[in-house]
Amino acid sequence: MSDNALWIILQRLRTPLLVIIVTYAIAILGMVLIPGLDDKGEVYHLSFFDAFYFISYTASTIGFGETPYDFTYEQRLWVLICIYLTVIGWFYGLGALVSVVSDKTLKFELMRSRFRKQVEKIKVDFIIVLGYTHVNVEITKQLLESGLKVVFIDESEENINHLMLEDFSQSVAVMVGNVLLIDTLKDAGIRKKNCKAIIALFDEEDKNLRVSILSKFLNPHVKVIAKSTLYETTTSLLDTDIAKVQNPFEIFAKRLDIALTSPHVLILENWIYQNSDLTDIALFLPRGRYIICGYGRFGKALQEKLEKHGIDYVFIDERHLGKREMIENETFLRANADDKAILCEAGIKEASCLIAGTQNDIDNISILITAKKLNPDIYLIARENTMEEISIFQAAKINWVFMIESILINKTALFLADALKHRFLKLVLYKDEIWATSLVNLLKSQINKNPTLITLKVCEDEAYALFHDLALGEDIKIEILLKSLSNWEKKSGAIPLLIKREAEEILLPSNESLYIGDHILFACDNSSKEEIELIASNCYELHYARFGKEKESQILKKILLAFRL
């Protein structure tokens, strides 16, 4: 009795069904009771079958004629009444049926039960994504690529229709529903064991908070990825214990902080996200006076970092007012930044860097163009709010474009889809410039300017040969995986970046023994990637890499021995 759709149909059709039964009963009874004359002029009564047959084709307006004999005038009088009675009843029933089928509640119930079945069928790990936005679509694409399934919910039917036209590599279960209702989240499978995370990147941040709280009660093991740029929301979100908070402004401020001290760390980060390769030099920030347009959430996040590095700065904003001492120190100008005179007053000619960080993309572009005219050598940083205007930003030759949407996409997708890479990135971000520079140089010289990252798990599925040798208790070092298969004394060029064991993380391991269950992250090119996978999974290749000679096949050996005997 769980199928709501069937109940809606039955309940709506109660009255029409009653009307049809009653009108038929009256008409049939009348036909049977009224006497007629047969072809010999004798009195007869229609049987119930005759009457039912006649009324059936009369009510549905098919009208085969009078059977079994021509009717008398008394009968015709009754038939006349029957026609109006039954035809109206029949049409009323049909009309009700049609209106039920096109009913919104019924459609919703049908869609909901279909969605539930789709979710029920998912056997691998899956992620619930809330809301149809450009960011979420990009995240979904990356998640699907890494073998996870995705369930999508949006509040408007129109958005869901757009979503179905998106070009995903696998089918994605979609539903129209209010994400703040427990039922909707339950339908999306939040209680299932293989539901790994729920993504709530709404601009309305209290919505993100409410989703996190609901998720905590429904399933505390689900990770929640929520966007939050307001202080109060962030604290409440962290209080729920299960949410991973993404604040794009804080993220960028941290990047600026790192760029001022150790730009090579950022180069590594951009390479891990595959935004650029290792030769990118765009991130070397100049020292000197910084002009920042916009003193909202973004500006305030930056101010803290600039002060930490002792950099001379000035903010320009029309709407958000700075603190009194800032105005007195002349580090805040209340004006519209998109104005030559104002930029000159702020000292654009001597400044070394300009950050256009207002909420309006066109304003930002316009500020940058003006600034470039006044000071051609200035370093430009632009904030881009929506991805629709991406081509204008590319054409404007800006040194560093900071895209809120792509930050959210990169962070969220990497966190969910590739835990090992995410872990490595975390460790890298704590390192200093010297460490990062040497790693970048090592990667560039030993592999190429854009190495591929691969992960290997020491388990039976991914590394068959390695797993079995380790299971026999043999000690195998990580060097074995790096041997070249054409000559075992040479190396293939791959660099192991991280080994993750249960409680242990070894960054840049060398001469490290492997254990079952290890996750290893390698940087490599295409040929060394193949060699690593071969050594790990093929017992003959593993034997060659370990001992420098071919492994003899046991069966062949036995056959040879047999022949010798």
Place this chain on the structure above:
Amino acid sequence: MNLQKVISGFFFILAMTLNFGFFYGDIGNPLLHSSYELFAALVISLISTVLKIGDKTQIGSVLLASSLVADIQLIAAAIFWTVTTYTSTVDSEAMATIVSLSGGALLANITSVILYIGETLKSKR
């Protein structure tokens, strides 16, 4: 007093009584079983089925099920009667089949009336 209860109770009990009226009498004697009474029993049984639709409670489901059983038995009896009328003669053997089919329907109707009364007695209003 609840008018809806009066109407549905009326139809449920009427379905049972009409059914009994048709069933009562010598099982093989066609003269003792009126076709009009079978027609009335069938129509009222169909109406009471529709009245039971839409009640999603546990007892509502069983009521609907018993009513559907009665319908099927009565429809089977009516079809059998029609077919024998037009293909052979309605002798006492055929009549016995028809009446026993309606007897099954009577049991189903009695079940549903008992359940209905039980539910009414249980209700606090």
